[in-house]
Amino acid sequence: MSASVPAFDPSAHLPGDLLDRIRSRAAVHDRENTFPEDDLADLRDAGYLAIMVPTSLGGAGLGLAEASVLQQRLAGAAPATALAINMHLVWTGVAQVLAERGIDDLRFVQEDAAAGELFAFGISEAGNDLVLFGSTTDASPRPDGGYAFTGTKIFTSLAPVWTRLGLHGLDTTSSDAPQMVYAFVSREEADAGRIVTRDDWDTLGMRGTQSRTTELHGAVAAADRVVRRIAPGPNPDPLVFGIFSVFEVLLASVYTGIARRALDLAVETAGRRRSQRTGAAYSQDPDIRWRIAEMALAYDAIVPQIAAIAADVDAGADHGTRWFSLLAGLKHRAVVSAKAIVDQAMLVAGGSGYFSGSELQRLYRDVLAGLYHPSDPESAHSTVATAWLGPLEQ
Structure with missing residues (x-):
């Protein structure tokens, strides 16, 4: 009988007390328009910069699927910190994608990341x-x-x-x-x-x-x-695939983390607010229950999609020419779903969410950034249309 593989424990890399510290700083950095230096220091000390670096080089040896889960968790605490760290993780993820295909060109990225370079x-x-x-x-x-x-x-x-x-x-x-x-x-x-x-x-x-x-x-x-x-233009080079695949999956992860935090806040708010008309908690109001159900339905659909695509990248699955439409579509759906979920959360919260001190108000602004990352809505639709209909006739 083969030994069982230990289950992945996100808290081993992002423990609750670390997330609490990071969450406590997020509003200040948003208000003051400053970079979260302390977040970076804490994450570096926790070995987070090397989560996708092989254990043989001093990293945690995690794959893209596991890094995705961690980035969702980090984004729930501080979206801007997670998005910033995403860019570092993209390069370490690309190095991993290449290495798994026998290409050692970015070994120096892995070594540098393990040494604390950003x-x-x-x-x-x-x-x-x-x-x-x-x-x-x-x-x-x-x-x-x-x-x-x-x-x-x-x-x-x-x-x-x-x-x-x-x-x-x-x-x-x-x-x-x-x-x-x-x-x-x-x-x-x-x-x-x-x-x-x-x-x-x-x-x-x-x-x-x-x-x-x-x-x-x-x-x-x-x-x-x-x-x-x-050569310029669409290219099957593994580096191009590595960049696009890791970038899109980790972007989808960050915005899905925002969606989960908004959902949690909506549930918390619905349990706390009470109707002056009926005296019952808003969690008993049919309209509020419908909104939260809509949020959960959207959220529950995205998480397994990210996990499946990330696992396929890790496994070197061959989706051929469909890869780019799958990745662009994943990022697009994750961002659109996250925005819709935050919109619903704002309505559940009521007027309190409109004030600048509200976490939901910050999430409402943060989630909009997802619309501007590649693949943007126009590019995603063009890529998917080409995958299903073929290229435009000249």
Whole structure:
């Protein structure tokens, strides 16, 4: 008889007292528009930056499915902290996806994460709806095999604190140009003045992420930190799949964590509020019960979807050309469902949820950010339509 595998215990990586501390700070960082430095310190001390790093390299050896559960749990305490940490976990997750396919190109990411380095995600660019398939950033080859990047990245979460920045750019001058170049630069490039972080993050929600604009002025990635040169456009390269799959699953996880917190708050509020007309708790009101049931029905549908897709990524399942529509659809459904759940929670709470000191009011603002992450609603629908109907006729 084979030995049984111990059940995954989320509290071993995110214990309740840690979540309580993180939750207690979330409103302050939202109000003051500051990065949650103490949250990061606590998570680093808990080994959270290395949850997806193999145990052989000093990490926890968790897969994407387990990291997803943890990110839902963290987002329920502090959505902005979870979303910011997402970007670091994306790169460690991509390294894991590649390693499981026998590709060791991002081993240095795993080693650095285990050593406490913090990775940020420098992909988004204003007006670039090609996302991974194109870039407005110039990637200029250097004689030593490295690249110098010049351009502007937006929504760079962890902006004040990252130590490594994964980014992409377009090489238009090499003999085989154009080529998309994926590489990593270090914080030392900022110290040398080749990376400038604007202090421009003043937003409706997700304020603690401090996802500021990043200017690249010839920021240099050493040759051993250039991890891909691939043709622009849709590409089956495992790096592209790794980025898209881990990014979409972890985004869906964060917004589903927000949905769960809103549902819990709605249940708590319904039990606490009492009708002046009947004297009964709102939990006995048929309309309130219907709203909470609607929330639970939506929430219960998303959690197993995330778990199934994440498990398929971990297992290396072959969905062929369907992969991108499955992932884009997952993220889209999770965000739309989360927003609908928070909307219902606001109605259950009544007027108290409209005040700026309300946690629900903060969740209401935070959940809106999900609409702007790739894949946005237009891109998701286009991707799914192509999967089912084929490409548009030219």
